[in-house]
Amino acid sequence: MTISVAVSGASGYAGGELLRLLASHPDVTIGAITAHSNAGTRLGELQPHLHSLADRLLEETTVQNLSGHDVVFLALPHGASAEIARQLPAETLVIDAGADHRLEDPAAWEKFYGTAHAGTWPYGLPELPGRRERLRGARRIAVPGCYPTSALLALAPGFAAGALLPDDVVIVSASGTSGAGKAAKVNLLGSEVMASMSPYGVGGGHRHTPEIEQGLSAAAGTAVTVSFTPTLAPMSRGILATATAKVAPELLKELVNTDAATIGTEAGEASIAAQLRRIWLDAYEDEPFVHVLPEGQWPATKSVQGSNHVAIQIAFDAHAGRVIVCCAIDNLTKGTAGGAVQSMNIALGLDETSGLSFQGVAP
Structure with a gap:
């Protein structure tokens, strides 16, 4: 079975990562490679690492150029995918790596993105x-945002198991600069980011907040409120999410006296920690890409760099009665292009790991 694919937005980071993965996919033939302002440019000038595709010329991102393929990947800015997707045949598998079709609530979309809601597609996580x-x-598949990918993988098992409270969730994530895209920006200059970290989107203003709440609420079966703070780290790619939530009193009852906020003994604390860890181990036991690390080993972005793998560790803070989950992903691979290819494999009935079997890169 040979699948013809087209990739739009091929001059950007997400588009380039898609092409890197698809070039090694055993079941794929790469058809149209398109861009907007860079149309007519040789791909190797913009993506010099893609040696096997270097001499391909970027075509205009039009419905005509994207049509006629089995799969179309849209790696476009938010607001640009919906109109193109509407004009592509219903039988074409369209995978949107942008934000247009992720959110279920039109009001949330309009609040954070400022345009009309384009509808909701199956979520590619x-x-x-x-x-x-x-x-x-x-x-039709909507690829999650990179921050939501890490945050949801960190906390969804606990909410699905009823082990966490929904109203006091705090997530702080550090991301590499590629998460901001390829456009030139002063705050992303090397002299600005080297040896420095800085927050942004503070105070609930980041566009991925409603997407994280949507996913955790679905897992919990009730509305989950999230305080999300992203930070910019001095690295090109990777996300390290530190996500915390209150442990449900029901899980603590057997190990407390009368106050559900007070843990009784060290043995009791160890028991809670073990119960929590078992929830995550059971949730990801059969997942090919998600790895709950051995106790005492903590996730590092470098260990998953360039791969579709996810590294997770869980801890129980007895003093605060909270679970702490650290999750490391590559924002361009598992956080974008890898998730898109993984979703394509599932949709088409291929081996889910096809084209994604490579390991991380170290040091």
């Missing part, structure tokens, strides 16, 4: 409860 089934046979 198969490790979430029930998502893999919705992706099988799908012909």
Whole structure:
């Protein structure tokens, strides 16, 4: 089975990462490679690492150029995917790596993105409860944002198991500069980011906040409120998310006296920690890309760089009665292009790991 694919936005980071993965996919033939302002340019000038595709010329991103393929990947800025997707045939598998089709709530979309809501597609994060089934046979898929990918993988098991409270969730994530895209920006200059970290989107203003709440609420079966703070780290790629939530009193009852906020003994604390860890181990036991690390080993972005793998560690803060989950991903691979290819594999009935079997890069 040979699948013809087209990739739009091929001059950007997400588009380039898609091409890197697809070039090694055993079941794929790469058709149209398109861009907007860079149309007519030799791909190797903009993506010099893609040696096997270097002499291909970027075509205009038009419906005509994207049509006629089995799969179309849209790696476009938010607001640019919906109109193109509407004009592509219903039988074409369209995978949107942008934000246009992720959110279910039109009001949330309009608040954070300022345009009309384009509708909601099946969500391309198969490790979430029930998502893999919705992706099988799908012909429209919305790839999650990179921050939501790490945050949801960090906390969804605990909410799905009823082990966490929904109203006091705090997530702080550090991302590499590629998460901001390829456009030139003063705050992303090397002299600005080297040996420095800085927050942005503070106070609930980041566009990925409603997407994180949407995913965690679906796992919990009730509304989850999230305080999300992203930070910019001096690295080109990677996300390290530190996510915390209050442990449900029901899980603490057997180990407390009368006050659910007070843990009784060291043995009790160890028991809670073990119960929490078991929830995550069970959730990801059969997942090919998500790895709950051995106790005492903590995730590092370098260990998953360039791969579709996810590294997770869980701890229990007895003093605060909170679970702490650290999750490391590569924002361009598992956070974008890898998730898109993984979703394509599921939708088309291919081996889910096809084209994604490579390991991380170190040092």
